[in-house]
Amino acid sequence: MIMPRDNIDILIIGAGIVGVAAAAILAESGRKVLVVDRQGICEGTSSGNAGALAFSDILPMASKGVLAKVPGWLMDPLGPFTIRPSYLPKLLPWLYRFWRASSADMLEHTVRAQGAMMRLAEPEMLGLMQRAGLGRMVREDGSLELYESEDELNASLSGWNARRAAGIAFEHLRGSQLRECQPGLSPRFIAGTFVPGWKTVSDPKHVGEGLWNYAQRNGAIFYQGEVASISAGEQGAIAHFADGRTINAAKIVVAAGAWSHHLAQNLGDRIPLETERGYNTTLPVGAFDLKRQLIFSGHGFVxxxxxxxxxxxxxxxxxxxxxPPNYKRAEIMLSKAEQFMPGLQSKGGRQWMGYRPSTPDSLPVIGTSRLTDNVLYAFGHGHLGLTQSGVTARLISDLIGGHASSISIDPYSPKRFRS
Structure with a gap:
């Protein structure tokens, strides 16, 4: 299509799940919305994630003693958490902030902030999907986290206690209860934790496409192109494209996932955003009689x-x-899945890698640029982009409309990184 130039109310950079959800909520309120992406609707990381609506996932990646694990991450290129040695020098400033985020005070702050967001995330996302006619895509089967030893289960209990304090329901299972919850597991798993409120979707890419169709029905439009930089305008903001063209908009929302911090830097906002590269293999339908999402936390995959x-x-x-991608990581996870789920038909799979945009404290970046209130940020959700897309869209809509939000957005503000 011909690139629009005039009368753009809101320009959203990024057509992943967060950008699409923002387009849907803003368009249904009557805003004139243009979404721009260098690929297409949910063609990137939002297409291949694990499909969880993880409203109970309130614990950050950073934890006590986390930096002591870095040597192990460097030594094991195929472990569940790894750092490419060649990338370590560039990563050090982020790791320093990651270490600071692992202090007891910061962990308590993060869990509270994540809990507040999750309490709003569930009604916002489920409500948006219902309004878009996508309710059938939500599966309410719960999740099952699995343990191979008593020590592994005991090590997880502090995290479950934090969830209990946040009002999250769960049940530890053993023996026949565990086998009934998911038949066909290897006997190496001695216990599991069932979370009934955990939800998944039928396919994350289909959800993104469905939300976009809803946004489009409400007047949102899409243009494929690459935004190289943004700047403040006299009465709004300006998107500068890689091919030299520009678009003026009253408001610009940066929701470009792992690429977002490059655009924020144009406006003087230095956001410590890193890229968690995630891998998967999607096997054919019927590869295993899977009752719900299984979480092998000790091995870092689901x-x-x-x-x-x-x-x-x-x-x-x-x-x-x-x-470049290291697809051996996908192969290792598939090999482990074969051991953990005897009977898994592991042939005919499609491999994939995506880029999760992650902050040191595991909280997203939601707020306005330091240079202009006409540029807003909506990125940095790590593993929780699908889960928190609806609430992020609502908070962005509140900011643009000048409405009071249901929760304070201070914990997610880009200003928290300025010290």
């Missing part, structure tokens, strides 16, 4: 039943945006 197949994936590789 297995999800989708309408398009069985997805085996997860893990964290801190390696930026430019290093």
């Amino acid at each position: 297995v999800t039943p989708l309408e398009t197949g069985v997805r085996v994936g997860g893990a964290v590789e801190l390696g930026g945006l430019k290093l």
